[in-house]
Amino acid sequence: MTTITGAEAAVRMLQHHGVKHIFGLCGDTSLPFYDALHRLDHGIDHILTRDERSAAYMADAYARVTGRPGICEGPSGGGATYILPGVIEANESSVALLSITSDVPVTARGRYPLTELDQKALFRPLTKWNAVADHVTQIPHLFRTAFRAITTGRPGAAHIGLPYDLQKQDLDAGQIWAQIEHSRFPAFRTAPDPDLVASAADVILAAKRPVFVCGGGAILSGATAELIALATLLDAPVASTVSGHGVIPDNHALAVGVVGANGGTDQTRDVIADADTVVFIGCRAGSTTTEHGTVPAPGVPIVHIDIDPMVVGANYRIEAGLVGDARLCLTALAAEIARRLDGTPRNADTATRLHAMRHAKRTGFERLAQSTETPIRPERVLAAIQKALPADGIVVADPGTPCPYFSGYFDFESTGRRFITNRAHGALGFSLSAAIGAWYGAQDKKVVAAMGDGSFGFTVGELETIVRKNIPVTLVVFSNASFGWIKASQKDGYGQRYFSVDFTRTDHARIAEAYGLKAWTVRDPVELDAVMRAAIAHDGPTLVDVISQPLEESAVPVSRWMG
Secondary structure, three states, rough: EEEEHHHHHHHHHHHOOOOEEEEOOOOOHHHHHHHHHHHHHOOEEEEOOOOHHHHHHHHHHHHHHHOOOOEEEOOOHHHHHHHHHHHHHHHHHHOOOEEEEEEOOOHHOOOOOOOOOOHHHHHHHHHHHHOOOHHHHHHHHHHHHHHHHHHHHOEEEEEEEEHHHHHHHHEEEEOOOOOOOHHOOOOOOOOOOOHHHHHHHHHHHOOOEEEEOOOHHHHOOOHHHHHHHHHHHOOOEEEEOOOOOOOOOOOHHHEEEEOOOOOOOOOHHHHHOOOOOEEEEEOOOOOOOOOOOOOOOOOOEEEEOOOOOOOOOOOOOOOOEOOOOOHHHHHHHHHHHHHHHOOOOOOOOHHHHHHHHHHHHHHHHHHHHHHOOOOOOHHHHHHHHHHHOOOEEEEEOOOHHHHHHHHHHHOOOOOOEEEEEEEOOOOOOOOHHHHHHHHHOOOOOOOEEEEEEEEEEEEHHHHHHHHHHHOOOOOEEEOOOHHHHHHHHHHHHHHOOOOOOOOOOOHHHHHHHHHHEEEEOOOOOOHHHHHHHHHHHOOOOOOEEEEOOOHHHHOOEEEHHHO
């Protein structure tokens, strides 16, 4: 019998599942795992990060752009607690992510060793599946189970804890094998009930003005072509949630854009309000998407399609529901509707109506985007990035100023995951790290990370990672010296009683230059286009620090502040 160590088994299980990149941070209890990564020939690139949170955010974005599980790792104790924010974000965003943490020896449990904590209890409420190994022979099975969990059904996050002593013990090498389908997600697609497909078709065909509202699940499923085909057959508008931005090209005749409280506008809101049936696809129909349950209005018939049976009908009484993979559901629904229409598409002159809607929305944006006001308006920054970014570029946005602006006004003229933001929990400090992961997943694409200066402060240490690895991302900082989202909320709901939201302005360009990035500070809006072109065209990492209008003074597309 050929034997290998537990640490070697962990590396081989990753290799057998097709893993090419791991994002993580070293620690005492991880030494056997790191040594195995160093010694073995496995074809895996380990990217050393400066913070475990960053490692998880990198793995998350990597998974979103590749369709392959993202892998992050960290040590016991503080490392396990630091990695949690990225794990829960991926889990709640239905992104396949595996978090590996090393742990104290099994023989030391309960004896007060340094860094001991109950990792299984810690990760249990935050993951789709999690386990801590108790015996070395469990390790291969735990990895197979984790990959199966994160890639089937509703994708999500899993966690494996590897005690230090088990990493050094031996097991039978014959246990090392993998189910290759679990190296991508969705791994095994589930089709809808044919009777429920017929019921959904009944509801949709009874409508004169149906509208599709699509979430990130439609993109994760790769259902964009099927969605566009069905919408074209029905001549129906297609709107998206923030996470669903990319289900249809923004210049498509049936495209509405992002709807909801964060990124929606009066024009897009009117399209949903005018619908006599709304079809939710791959989204939870949660508070942001539905303007806290007010759009669509009560009584409008709802069809809900999702991979998760607990989501369908959770927030609305539905007329019809389909549980299954979005691509298979849309394929079946389109076939049924085409049969009933005898293959003749409907014509409701939707393109004309939506053209007028998009023109009105774009006119208002362009007026502000051409402003020469100082501090620089966010609209002007978006317009400069839009002109400079290649057509297949990827934007990663933090909460605060970037998320609603890019959701509402940035146009992506192709389908797929071109826009990444952390909508599940909205933690600051996401975009800089996530941009690294996105680039590793799509190294032929230009990646731009947009963040407020509050977010920059959370994750500045990863500038060293960017320079060490010579990652050619462009970072754009909206510098307004405040936690803008909270300050805008204090203005709107608390009588402008601003409390503990302002901080000292930082010279982000000088900091970036000290790390080794090429950087610019822009105060004059007239200079912005040229600087953005130069930054995005540069063949190395760059940062543009924009002295920008405070969020509470802006025209940000957030419904509760637009009244």
